[in-house]
Amino acid sequence: MEALFAVQEEDTNLRQLQHRHEHLPEAEHLAELKAAHAAQAAAQQNLAAECLESMQRQKRYEQEVAAVEARIADLDQKLYGGMITSPKDASSLGNEITLLKERQDDLEEKVLEYMEILEPLNEQLEEMNRTKEEQEKEIEQATAVFQKTEAELLDDKSAAEKRRDAAAEQTDPGLLARYEGLRRPFGASVIVHFDGHSCQGCPTTMPAMEADRFKGMDEGTMSDCNECGRLVVR
Numbered sequence: 079m080e081a082l083f084a085v086q087e088e089d090t091n092l093r094q095l096q097h098r099h100e101h102l103p104e105a106e107h108l109a110e111l112k113a114a115h116a117a118q119a120a121a122q123q124n125l126a127a128e129c130l131e132s133m134q135r136q137k138r139y140e141q142e143v144a145a146v147e148a149r150i151a152d153l154d155q156k157l158y159g160g161m162i163t164s165p166k167d168a169s170s171l172g173n174e175i176t177l178l179k180e181r182q183d184d185l186e187e188k189v190l191e192y193m194e195i196l197e198p199l200n201e202q203l204e205e206m207n208r209t210k211e212e213q214e215k216e217i218e219q220a221t222a223v224f225q226k227t228e229a230e231l232l233d234d235k236s237a238a239e240k241r242r243d244a245a246a247e248q249t250d251p252g253l254l255a256r257y258e259g260l261r262r263p264f265g266a267s268v269i270v271h272f273d274g275h276s277c278q279g280c281p282t283t284m285p286a287m288e289a290d291r292f293k294g295m296d297e298g299t300m301s302d303c304n305e306c307g308r309l310v311v312r
């Protein structure tokens with residue numbers, strides 16, 4: 079009978095350990111860190127895409143500037159190389175060069191515009207990278223803390239399981255089966271003591287007749303409580 083009390087105690091213990099395992103604050107903390115990290119990574123990816131697009135635009139304008147510069151150099155060469163003799167041709171060439179230089183100014187302005195856009199974006203991106211790295215370190219630490227706590231808990235669980243098995247082995251199999259069947263309704267108080275006046279499991283005091291029945295029993299013997307249905311040891 080004492081062995082069954084030990085089984086019940088370990089079952090209660092195991093239930094509490096299981097509950098603790100399912101609600102470890104260390105696990106919750108780790109999940110929060112991971113969620114924050116994922117959000118940061120997504121935001122960073124969006125910003126990186128935005129940066130890349132601006133960089134590509136800047137590059138395209140730079141290439142256009144280079145093309146216009148080359149064209150201007152060509153025309154300069156023609157104009158001042160002594161190949162043009164007609165003043166009319168010289169004037170039209172001069173006009174073309176002027177137009178190209180205006181185009182070059184516009185394009186260079188665009189390049190500057192994108193450089194100005196990119197500067198704060200790149201700074202922001204670096205800042206986000208730093209934050210992400212810090213988060214990764216925190217996750218690493220929190221993972222170690224969680225794993226240590228969980229390992230301790232699992233050790234406690236396996237120790238409790240061993241004690242439970244040992245106690246179950248010393249319990250009469252029929253009694254153990256009855257106990258198992260009553261665990262769902264009664265949980266941690268399937269088997270209880272008679273405290274001299276009443277069954278300890280009864281929500282209210284036992285009726286006098288039922289209490290007298292237990293008082294008449296030998297110390298250490300067991301009977302079902304007719305009031306609540308628990309196993310009661312005199």
Ligand SMILES: [Zn+2]
Pocket residue numbers: 277278279280281303304305306307308
């Ligand atoms: Zn009872």
